[in-house]
Amino acid sequence: MKNVEKYARGYFMPPEPSMKWMEKEYVTQAPTWCSVDLRDGNQALVVPMSLEEKLEYFQLLVNIGFKEIEVGFPAASETEYAFLRRLIEDNLIPDDVTIQVLTQSREHIIEKTFESLKGAKNAVVHLYNSTSVAQREQVFRRSKEEIIDIAVSGAKLLKKYAAETEGNFKFQYSPESFTGTEMDFALDICNRVLDVWQPTPDNQVIINLPATVELSMPHIYASQIEYIGNHLNYRENVILSLHPHNDRGTGVADAELGLLAGGERIEGTLFGNGERTGNVDIVTLALNLYSHGVDPELNFENLLEIKEIYERMTDLKVHERHPYAGKLVFAAFSGSHQDAIAKGMKWREEKDEDRWNVPYLTIDPIDIGREYEGDVIRINSQSGKGGIGYLLEQQYGFELPAKMRENFGYVVKNISDTLHKELMPAEIHQIFMEEYVNITKPVEFIDYRFGKHDDFNTKVTIRINGEVEEIVGSGNGRLDAINQALQTKLGMKYNDLVYKEHAQEKGSKANAVSYVGITAADGVVYWGCGIDVDIMTSSVKALFSAVNKMTANVPIAIY
Incomplete structure (x- = not known):
């Protein structure tokens, strides 16, 4: 492809080796899950959800089992503000669920954010500012120290307004576009924020490291996570959170390796909705854990119902090959x-x-x-x-x-x-019934009789060419006697009769099912199936079905 030379690697390796995560085989316990469907996911919709739709979606997330739910950016729009107030004032937030709201590091936005949270039982206030080289140089045109000042001033304002507002608050900081930030600078800005908040065992804080844009292979992201986690101040009182996006199509891998590297919390969305190629898909992540025998602590036992609500609320479609939820992901055609x-x-x-x-x-x-x-x-x-x-x-x-x-x-x-x-299954069943079961042309079985205590000689009533007649035969058992009578009448020869029978357990009434295969002189095997309440009658019907199929290719002599 042309222009390949203009694409340079935009990520930064940690300044020291951070690869201990490679020694772990798999993730052994579920992370803390935080749904960002109602914020990150909602802002990516062509038509964002209405207030009533957000209320229904919030209840869906609660039913699935999310204990942390980011409900919006309340200072950004009246709909988001009203939604948050409705949740709080109507007491719609379960006691064990923590809501989360996003805010920029600007005082009037922080002030309105805390105003919207008044009376919240448990809430995370999520502070962020961009830290990457591209954002610093092209968007903000600020130095590293100026970017740090934005974060630190915001951290101080969170403490100030939290102290003045009714509610129970936890703080979270994200160096947005973390993956495009020099690792020593990302660490510095996180630690400067932590120095303001000074977390304790009873007042922990969240440091969230987002792959706002996926810039590297997943093992690089894991190494970045491990490096930051190893050098954070107050580490024992910090919850290390991950927020992967999916620009390179490896968001799930980023999250899984990031958990191996020390991540304790995941922010993502159902089915990966979000800006550009989306956020990390929590459904896939959770069920990947489940497939390894680890309880994901989210309930996807009714995944198709969840998918239906998601598609209705977002006007997005879950792809047919989407892991676990797609229409065809369990389907085998081969x-x-x-x-x-x-x-x-x-x-x-x-x-x-x-x-x-x-x-x-x-x-x-x-x-x-x-x-x-x-x-x-x-x-x-x-x-x-x-x-x-x-x-x-x-x-x-x-x-x-x-x-x-x-x-x-x-x-x-x-x-x-x-x-x-x-x-479809019904079509296959119909084909089977028409092709093999109780075939009556050209020879229709009507009845049979054996003498008392005589299983070797029979009289069989048949209908052929519209006429009813009786044929006789002898054999080494009932079915063989009927078989001999039929061969004699039709002037046909076949051998290697294969026979199987069983009770048909599915259906509205119990039936006996029999299968008969007969081999013609040219080696072709013809199969028939008989169904009847009587096992012997089902066997005879199977034999007649096989013979009738054979007559389509083998001439018969009726006399």
Whole structure:
């Protein structure tokens, strides 16, 4: 590509090695989660939420289990101010939930922010100012010391107004655009703010290190986090928070490595909504923890309902391939994938296995409100016999013999290929019923009789060419006797009769299901299925179905 030379690395490595995080295998406990959907997420919407919509969304976040929620920038607009007052005055904030508000380091903004918070039970006041080289040189045109003065004066004003305002307040500071800031300067400005606030065990503060713009690979961000965490003043009384964005598409990786590096708190949004490519996606982060056996302390057991509310409130769509929540993320179209999943599920049943280890599925879809039927096995021209057979078994109670599954698989794939579409479970069931079950043309089975204590000689009533007649046969058992009568009548020869039967447990009433496969002289196997309340009758119907399918390709001699 052209112009590559104009892109330089805009981040700064720590001045000393900070790689201890690499020794950790995975995140072992959930961080403190802070949703910024109602501030960072809302400001990125084409049409920001109305007051009533924000109230509904706030309740959604509470129901999910967020204990910290950034509700807005109350000095920025009357809607945000009114929303905050409504939450406080109508007592809509649970006692165990802390709200958070954002403010710039300007006195009139800080004053209005505390005015909006009057009476809040628990609130975080989030102070920020930009610190990066680009912001200092191009936007503010200030020296490092002048940028520090902005932060320090804001920190002092927070202390002043908090002391004068009714409520319980905690302070937070963010060196905005931290990732484009020299690490020694970022550390200096954070420590200067901490020196003003002087946190204690009973009055901890939050230092939030945002990847306001993602500028580096995730391991660089982790090293930056570790360096700052190792050198903060009052470290034991500081909560180290992360606020990754997703400009390079690695926001989740930034957050996970940042947690390994000492981060204790995450600010993000549901499904990654936010400016540009968005904030870090808390749904993905939380369920990644869950997939490692770590309780995320957020409840996504009804993820599809959460997604519906999110899409309605934001007018954004969750992508079909979005981790965990996307429509297709558990779907297997590939035949080999479907076969592995079906066998994995069968193995779990046989072993009564507690641990989840099914091929191709990182978590059990059921645990987040998804379903196996329709969510996991999806049928198109790429599908295989295993998935098609699994779908029929799970939804309709058919347990096809292995070779019959293969035969039916080709039927379904050919239909899907011809129609150029995915086939829904009901369509597959209909194809199976029409292709194999209780087929009555050209020969319809009506009834059979055996003599008392005689399972070897039979009389079978059939309808053929519109005429009802009776045929006789002998064999080494009931089905074989009927089989011999039918072969004699039709002048057909086939062998290697394959037979399987079972009770059909799904459906409105209990039925017996039988499958019969017969091999013609040219080696082609024809399959039929019979369904009846009586097991013997279902077997006979399966035999007639297979023979009727064979007559489409093999001439019969009716006499």
